[in-house]
Amino acid sequence: MKRSQTIKMLAQHSQNKMKTKFSTFLASALLTTGVVTTLAAAPAHAAVNCSITNVSLGGVAATACKGAFSGNDTTALEAQLDGGLFSDIVGAGVDWSLLGKSDQANNFLLAANGSTTGAWSLKQPLSSNTFVVSFKASTSYSAYLFKDYDFSKGLTGIFNTIGVSVNGQGKAQGLSHASLYVSNKPKTPPITYVPEPTALVGLGLVATGMVFTRRRRVAN
Numbered sequence: 329m330k331r332s333q334t335i336k337m338l339a340q341h342s343q344n345k346m347k348t349k350f351s352t353f354l355a356s357a358l359l360t361t362g363v364v365t366t367l368a369a370a371p372a373h374a375a376v377n378c379s380i381t382n383v384s385l386g387g388v389a390a391t392a393c394k395g396a397f398s399g400n401d402t403t404a405l406e407a408q409l410d411g412g413l414f415s416d417i418v419g420a421g422v423d424w425s426l427l428g429k430s431d432q433a434n435n436f437l438l439a440a441n442g443s444t445t446g447a448w449s450l451k452q453p454l455s456s457n458t459f460v461v462s463f464k465a466s467t468s469y470s471a472y473l474f475k476d477y478d479f480s481k482g483l484t485g486i487f488n489t490i491g492v493s494v495n496g497q498g499k500a501q502g503l504s505h506a507s508l509y510v511s512n513k514p515k516t517p518p519i520t521y522v523p524e525p526t527a528l529v530g531l532g533l534v535a536t537g538m539v540f541t542r543r544r545r546v547a548n
Contacts, residue, residue, distance in 0.1 A: 378470035378491035383461065385450070385474060386482030390461075392417055395470030396492050401462040401507050402429065405471060409460060409509060414473050418458055423512040427454070431505040437461075439487070439506035444499075448506055449484040457516060460509040465501040466493040476516040 378393040394413055397404070405413075409424035428434030430441055430448070440446030448461070457477045462469050470492045490500040 376468070376470075376491065376494055378472070380472070382470070382488045382491040383448075383463065383472040383485065385448075385461075385477065385485035386479075387485075388474075388477065388481055390472040391475040392473045393470055393491070394473075396468040397470070398468050401464050401469040401471070402426065405460075405462050405469065405507065406509060409471075413471065414460070417473065417475060418511060418513065422458075424460070424509045425512075427508045427510050429505050429507045430503075437506060437508040439463075439503060441505055442502045444490070444502055445486065445488045446503070447484060448487050450508075451483070453479040453483070454510050455515075456511050456513050458511045458513045460511075462507040462509070463487055463489055463492050464504045464507070465489040466495055466504070468493045 376396040378395045380390040380393050382393070383390045392414060397408075406424055406426055409422075412420065415422065428436040430437050430439035436451055436454070437448070438451065439448040444465075457479060458473075458475045459477070460471050460473050462471045487503070487506070488500065489503055492503075493501040495501055
């Protein structure tokens with residue numbers, strides 16, 4: 329083989345090798361770009377956490393809240409409550425019962441279904457002033473506890489489903505329904521101030537002094 333032919337074959341081989349490397353680099357670069365673009369286009373799925381300020385009744389914010397939980401509250405929440413959800417606040421061994429849902433005819437609960445914010449209300453005072461209202465939106469729900477609520481404050485409140493479901497979009501989803509659970513804890517009577525014995529004695533001395541002073545003025 330002539331020297332010129334050998335040189336030509338070596339040059340051709342080197343050129344083909346460079347083309348192969350370039351093709352591999354280009355494919356890798358395109359793959360990397362595609363992955364980055366896909367990640368950039370994918371929505372951020374931030375966790376949703378409830379807040380007691382999401383739900384209030386009679387101007388009073390919820391005592392505590394739990395959630396958001398995945399699933400349907402009416403098939404899971406009563407068992408969660410009986411199993412000890414909120415037991416750190418209401419105590420152990422409390423029994424809970426579902427009283428009504430806003431998407432069914434009932435005598436206890438109303439709510440603006442389909443809205444992200446709106447009004448909800450109790451139709452009447454409950455047998456216990458420790459109860460839970462659950463709000464479900466999309467495929468999740470959050471539970472809001474009211475402990476020792478004073479029904480004289482009112483039976484109408486407001487809600488916001490931002491603490492229930494945002495579907496990974498950062499926007500609240502419309503309310504599917506609200507559910508009402510009541511505990512078997514007896515109503516807590518209103519707190520009344522009872523003066524201590526020493527205070528009663530003090531008041532008696534003051535009254536006696538006022539009477540004595542008045543008699544002296546009349547006598548003079």
